[in-house]
Amino acid sequence: xxxxxxxxxxxxxxxxxxxxxxxxxxxxxxxxxxxxxxxxxxxxxxxxxxxxxxxxxxxxxxxxxxxxxxxxxxxxxxxxxxxxxxxxxxxxxxxxxxxxxxxxxxxxxxxxxxxxxxxxxxxxxxxxxxxxxxxxxxxxxxxxxxxxxxxxxxxxxxxxxxxxxxxxxxxxxxxxxxxxxxxxxxxxxxxxxxxxxxxxxxxxxxxxxxxxxxxxxxxxxxxxxxxxxxxxxxxxxxxxxxxxxxxxxxxxxxxxxxxxxxxxxxxxxxxxxxxxxxxxxxxxxxxxxxxxxxxxxxxxxxxxxxxxxxxxxxxxxxxxxxxxxxxxxxxxxxxxxxxxxxxxxxxxxxxxxxxxxxxxxxxxxxxxxxxxxxxxxxxxxxxxxxxxxxxxxxxxxxxxxxxxxxxxxxxxxxxxxxxxxxxxxxxxxxxxxxxxxxxxxxxxxxxxxxxxxxxxxxxxxxxxxxxxxxxxxxxxxxxxxxxxxxxxxxxxxxxxxxxxxxxxxxxxxxxxxxxxxxxxxxxxxxxxxxxxxxxxxxxxxxxxxxxxxx
Amino acid sequence: xxxxxxxxxxxxxxxxxxxxxxxxxxxxxxxxxxxxxxxxxxxxxxxxxxxxxxxxxxxxxxxxxxxxxxxxxxxxxxxxxxxxxxxxxxxxxxxxxxxxxxxxxxxxxxxxxxxxxxxxxxxxxxxxxxxxxxxxxxxxxxxxxxxxxxxxxxxxxxxxxxxxxxxxxxxxxxxxxxxxxxxxxxxxxxxxxxxxxxxxxxxxxxxxxxxxxxxxxxxxxxxxxxxxxxxxxxxxxxxxxxxxxxxxxxxxxxxxxxxxxxxxxxxxxxxxxxxxxxxxxxxxxxxxxxxxxxxxxxxxxxxxxxxxxxxxxxxxx
Numbered sequence: 001x002x003x004x005x006x007x008x009x010x011x012x013x014x015x016x017x018x019x020x021x022x023x024x025x026x027x028x029x030x031x032x033x034x035x036x037x038x039x040x041x042x043x044x045x046x047x048x049x050x051x052x053x054x055x056x057x058x059x060x061x062x063x064x065x066x067x068x069x070x071x072x073x074x075x076x077x078x079x080x081x082x083x084x085x086x087x088x089x090x091x092x093x094x095x096x097x098x099x100x101x102x103x104x105x106x107x108x109x110x111x112x113x114x115x116x117x118x119x120x121x122x123x124x125x126x127x128x129x130x131x132x133x134x135x136x137x138x139x140x141x142x143x144x145x146x147x148x149x150x151x152x153x154x155x156x157x158x159x160x161x162x163x164x165x166x167x168x169x170x171x172x173x174x175x176x177x178x179x180x181x182x183x184x185x186x187x188x189x190x191x192x193x194x195x196x197x198x199x200x201x202x203x204x205x206x207x208x209x210x211x212x213x214x215x216x217x218x219x220x221x222x223x224x225x226x227x228x229x230x231x232x233x234x235x236x237x238x239x240x241x242x243x244x245x246x247x248x249x250x251x252x253x254x255x256x257x258x259x260x261x262x263x264x265x266x267x268x269x270x271x272x273x274x275x276x277x278x279x280x281x282x283x284x285x286x287x288x289x290x291x292x293x294x295x296x297x298x299x300x301x302x303x304x305x306x307x308x309x310x311x312x313x314x315x316x317x318x319x320x321x322x323x324x325x326x327x328x329x330x331x332x333x334x335x336x337x338x339x340x341x342x343x344x345x346x347x348x349x350x351x352x353x354x355x356x357x358x359x360x361x362x363x364x365x366x367x368x369x370x371x372x373x374x375x376x377x378x379x380x381x382x383x384x385x386x387x388x389x390x391x392x393x394x395x396x397x398x399x400x401x402x403x404x405x406x407x408x409x410x411x412x413x414x415x416x417x418x419x420x421x422x423x424x425x426x427x428x429x430x431x432x433x434x435x436x437x438x439x440x441x442x443x444x445x446x447x448x449x450x451x452x453x454x455x456x457x458x459x460x461x462x463x464x465x466x467x468x469x470x471x472x473x474x475x476x477x478x479x480x481x482x483x484x485x486x487x488x489x490x491x492x493x494x495x496x497x498x499x500x501x502x503x504x505x506x507x508x509x510x511x512x513x514x515x516x517x518x519x520x521x522x523x524x525x526x527x528x529x530x531x532x533x534x535x536x537x538x539x540x541x542x543x544x545x546x547x548x549x550x
Numbered sequence: 551x552x553x554x555x556x557x558x559x560x561x562x563x564x565x566x567x568x569x570x571x572x573x574x575x576x577x578x579x580x581x582x583x584x585x586x587x588x589x590x591x592x593x594x595x596x597x598x599x600x601x602x603x604x605x606x607x608x609x610x611x612x613x614x615x616x617x618x619x620x621x622x623x624x625x626x627x628x629x630x631x632x633x634x635x636x637x638x639x640x641x642x643x644x645x646x647x648x649x650x651x652x653x654x655x656x657x658x659x660x661x662x663x664x665x666x667x668x669x670x671x672x673x674x675x676x677x678x679x680x681x682x683x684x685x686x687x688x689x690x691x692x693x694x695x696x697x698x699x700x701x702x703x704x705x706x707x708x709x710x711x712x713x714x715x716x717x718x719x720x721x722x723x724x725x726x727x728x729x730x731x732x733x734x735x736x737x738x739x740x741x742x743x744x745x746x747x748x749x750x751x752x753x754x755x756x757x758x759x760x761x762x763x764x765x766x767x768x769x770x771x772x773x774x775x776x777x778x779x780x781x782x783x784x785x786x787x788x789x790x791x792x793x794x795x796x797x798x799x800x801x802x803x804x805x806x807x808x809x810x811x812x813x814x815x816x817x818x819x820x821x822x823x824x825x826x827x828x829x830x831x832x833x834x835x836x837x838x839x840x841x842x843x844x845x846x847x848x849x850x851x852x853x854x855x856x857x858x859x860x861x862x863x864x865x866x867x
Contacts, residue, residue: 031635033633033634033635033636034635034636036636039636126602127606129602129607133599134598134599187636188631188636193636212721212722212817213635213642213645214635214642214817214821214822214825215718215721215722215815216722218722236722238718238722238815239815240717240815241815241821241825242812242813242815244704244813245704245716245717245812245813245814245815248704248708248709248717249716249717249718249815251709251716252708252709252712252715254715254716254717254718419828421580421581421828421830422580422581424586425581425583425586426586427581429586464600466600
């Protein structure tokens with residue numbers, strides 16, 4: 001019997017799959033709705049596309065616009081951007097891009113400006129449900145100069161004019177016949193949907209070689225890739241909906257690497273680091289996810305700026321960082337990340353000061369005797385509801401800290417968590433939260449908060465809940481600044497406008513800033529070259545630089 | 551018998567129709583439609599985009615109208631496309647159903663193989679040491695939450711001992727034969743432990759009841775061996791309540807086990823239906839729910855027919 005057990009144990013152990021070092025298995029959390037680049041957009045889709053596609057322009061590691069499928073970023077200085085008069089009398093901008101001369105699709109067919117033209121045709125078609133047609137609608141002219149060079153005319157000039165993001169290049173030679181057959185059903189019949197392992201759909205350092213829907217995407221190195229040859233021959237992207245399973249698979253060696261952009265939450269990575277730092281390299285990257293508390297100003301007393309300031313002063317954000325995130329996720333001053341070129345530290349600060357918070361609440365008419373909750377002249381108790389998403393364990397931890405801290409200054413807090421689809425699908429967009437809500441935004445460098453702060457972006461039934469100004473914040477000067485920033489092309493002239501906007505934000509506090517979220521990356525010690533960016537363009541866009549120490 | 555079956559099948563159709571309407575409306579009444587969820591992921595989408603997308607997806611129509619369109623298509627065998635995966639619904643359900651059946655059938659069979667002899671063994675000597683021992687094990691199985699048990703199993707057998715994989719089906723590693731079976735062991739064991747307790751309790755209770763009946767005493771008085779009394783007389787009658795339980799559980803074979811599938815990254819029906827409901831993927835959610843409903847109703851029909859087979863005195867009406 002003992003021999004039998006020993007044999008079975010040996011069989012179990014020896015039959016464990018061996019790890020091949022020409023294959024990198026990456027754990028991700030989530031699976032994209034589609035692999036078609038024009039439909040939908042999500043962090044996990046961007047991550048996968050980073051290996052197999054390239055945007056014309058994107059932000060680089062220094063958070064500056066860089067060319068991925070062009071020779072030079074157009075500007076008025078280098079002559080690749082020109083002001084042009086539009087037929088409607090307005091002024092637009094004509095941008096000239098030159099594709100890499102040796103760029104090819106994964107089947108060896110040259111990638112040309114005709115592919116770009118086709119991509120715009122698809123995006124602008126009224127029957128094609130691209131997620132963000134606004135990007136395509138801004139294109140009012142296209143000219144294919146030659147196979148590599150094309151000119152696009154945009155309908156207006158704003159400070160983001162140099163970027164050509166949002167237009168993903170599609171292979172005309174494969175997709176045009178499918179598209180022209182019936183544009184209305186193209187989304188379902190595209191080869192990206194019916195045969196995603198077709199090499200000619202992709203043109204990154206890798207091509208998709210196999211797909212197991214909702215489970216995994218397999219990638220092979222692209223034989224027609226014109227850039228630096230990738231060191232890793234094959235990559236598997238495996239979806240784990242449960243981070244515990246993801247962590248267990250990492251520890252058993254079934255996956256090699258958990259991507260910080262789409263893998264484990266920061267608190268899980270911190271816990272992992274404490275136990276296994278000798279086996280893995282752990283890296284943290286500051287990111288552009290802005291975590292904050294939206295304060296709905298339709299509900300008194302949150303319409304009183306002093307109350308919002310008092311609430312922020314009563315939060316020990318350093319304690320949250322230290323106790324919950326091992327010193328990561330440090331307090332932030334406003335919605336602008338400290339590494340953003342337009343950031344200014346010269347704004348009102350709200351270091352932990354419960355005494356000052358108490359004084360502000362006294363001034364606002366909310367007084368307390370002994371340790372009882374604060375009341376106003378009518379005897380109403382200062383009681384707030386704090387909303388959050390049930391799926392966010394981190395948010396729930398912070399809610400408890402806030403509840404405790406605010407209770408210490410006499411503010412009663414009821415925590416109310418809702419499923420994300422309820423919170424983000426109804427409660428926030430319809431401004432049904434009678435208090436504060438904790439959540440995060442992911443933005444781009446120098447991202448203008450037009451839909452979040454402008455007074456005409458307050459969602460109401462009358463405007464069909466357009467806009468993301470959930471707090472109901474209105475400030476004419478902020479509206480002016482937003483408009484001025486958008487139209488100012490000179491960075492040096494734009495900078496003081498940005499600084500003033502941050503100062504007003506920190507003073508008015510439409511939302512209470514908590515921190516800019518960091519991402520945790522767990523690398524095996526033999527995997528090198530991965531450089532997280534911190535913005536919405538993922539590290540996979542530079543996958544050809546990744547290498548394995550053999 | 552034929553009339554009974556025809557009547558039940560007609561009832562099944564009526565129930566399916568009612569369930570389809572109820573499920574469709576309930577999913578539709580949940581806050582946030584697919585486009586609202588898309589806006590959450592991409593704040594840059596304009597209101598014009600929202601209106602255009604809602605019209606293109608038919609979300610600007612009243613719920614009842616949308617349900618009617620869905621029903622007409624479903625009756626023609628067209629369950630549409632999944633919004634979450636941009637694939638025909640049938641293409642998604644087929645592999646998930648196969649995976650769930652593999653998992654659920656294995657744990658169901660294993661559970662019965664353990665529960666029937668254990669329940670009988672305990673029932674033959676109620677209030678004895680062996681009865682208490684079997685009962686204790688059964689209560690332990692019922693009481694341990696599957697997610698906790700699964701986590702422990704992963705920690706011990708996958709992470710610490712490295713004997714078994716932590717999750718997945720092995721398909722991505724091209725696992726065949728024994729290698730593929732290894733991926734089944736932990737999820738099947740977790741599900742089996744969770745279900746075997748209630749099966750044991752049912753078998754035991756039913757057998758104790760039957761063993762007190764007059765016909766058992768008569769069989770013994772006739773001089774039959776204890777084995778013959780149990781297998782020929784008690785077991786057949788004792789299985790009636792168990793058949794009811796199995797009939798009710800039949801549907802779960804096809805609707806998967808959400809927690810276990812999620813924990814072990816097993817791409818089955820439980821995860822598929824859950825993601826579809828949460829993601830407002832009407833076509834996928836409806837197809838999954840209707841399949842589970844149909845199979846549960848058929849399971850109940852088979853259970854009724856099973857009564858007749860086990861006990862010819864039963865009249866189906």
